[in-house]
Amino acid sequence: MELKPQDARLLSYLYHHAREPSTKIAKALGLTREQVDYKIKKFMSEGIIKQFTTLFNYPAFGYKEYRILLLKFAKPIYAKNFFQKQGKEKNLLDIAFISNKYDLVMELFFRDEKEFREHLNKLLNEQKEKISDYFVFNYYYGKIWPLKFLDEKKEEGVLFNQEIKEVSLDKQEIQILKMLAEDGRERIVEIADKLKISPELALYKIKKLRERKLILSSAIIFDMKKLGYFLSTILINIQNFSAENEKKIKDFAEKSGHVRSIVLSVSKPNCFIQLFHKEHGDFIKTIDEIKELFKNDFVDVDVLFVDYPEKEKINTLPFL
Numbered sequence: 001m002e003l004k005p006q007d008a009r010l011l012s013y014l015y016h017h018a019r020e021p022s023t024k025i026a027k028a029l030g031l032t033r034e035q036v037d038y039k040i041k042k043f044m045s046e047g048i049i050k051q052f053t054t055l056f057n058y059p060a061f062g063y064k065e066y067r068i069l070l071l072k073f074a075k076p077i078y079a080k081n082f083f084q085k086q087g088k089e090k091n092l093l094d095i096a097f098i099s100n101k102y103d104l105v106m107e108l109f110f111r112d113e114k115e116f117r118e119h120l121n122k123l124l125n126e127q128k129e130k131i132s133d134y135f136v137f138n139y140y141y142g143k144i145w146p147l148k149f150l151d152e153k154k155e156e157g158v159l160f161n162q163e164i165k166e167v168s169l170d171k172q173e174i175q176i177l178k179m180l181a182e183d184g185r186e187r188i189v190e191i192a193d194k195l196k197i198s199p200e201l202a203l204y205k206i207k208k209l210r211e212r213k214l215i216l217s218s219a220i221i222f223d224m225k226k227l228g229y230f231l232s233t234i235l236i237n238i239q240n241f242s243a244e245n246e247k248k249i250k251d252f253a254e255k256s257g258h259v260r261s262i263v264l265s266v267s268k269p270n271c272f273i274q275l276f277h278k279e280h281g282d283f284i285k286t287i288d289e290i291k292e293l294f295k296n297d298f299v300d301v302d303v304l305f306v307d308y309p310e311k312e313k314i315n316t317l318p319f320l
Contacts (some may be wrong), residue, residue, distance in 0.1 A: 010146060011043070011220070018052050027278055048222060055215075056181070058109050062166040064161070065112055069103060070098070072131065072132050076123055079097070097306070099305045099307070104307065138267045139264070143157045143261065176206060214216045219257050232274070234290070235271070238299050245294065255288065
């Protein structure tokens, strides 16, 4: 599906400003309020927008350890059964099927290394006859550019897991955060009604949650398949991962028109790059550009193809 320029601009604006009223969105984009409301409903009914949600700063909740876990199962049916059983697990942000060396990729958050180790040991023990191999990606830096596919070349991107002390929350604040995770466009009057407080107080509380860096941004979960995009992951190990080479791969990710996110790790491979692409040629070109960038270094490149199955919603606050 090819987006019209006007639709692409609206989706781009909505991503970071989804909580703004339709009148303000319309004014910013030179549309009418009726046009904005109609287009949003159309995006939702066609499944292009799967969900409005919110990006959170997890260390502010005490979850400072981000891990990417790759799992290989002895049989495909084991991977399918494991995937289907992953429900409301408090540490699980997302899970998807992948092809090549592994079967599943999981994004997980933990309070500390000890909690992660206990979780991993429990998982491996429960699946000891079924998991044949696994790999843990130990994060220390990550950045995401969710809108590059909309031709947002100047997109600043969002750093995730920003360093911050854990913030204490009252019951009403927790309820607000849960509502914003469920629906990033939840209206102030509806939030106020559910909490039995005034709209002014609800608005004030959300403003304070942003100021305290718990909320990073509003966000949209797109159905990339319907927009004609594939999601692939490149695992890169740069043998001489010097400060200079680290800067080079960060700058590459920033400027590339296809890179959606980059995660750097203290273990090998030391770089995990996700990219959206319409054509296989775009994917190959990106790999060639990385190899050319590090032509004087020993670089090992592996590829994982990601397939996100149909699911209703993603819970961006699984631990609350």
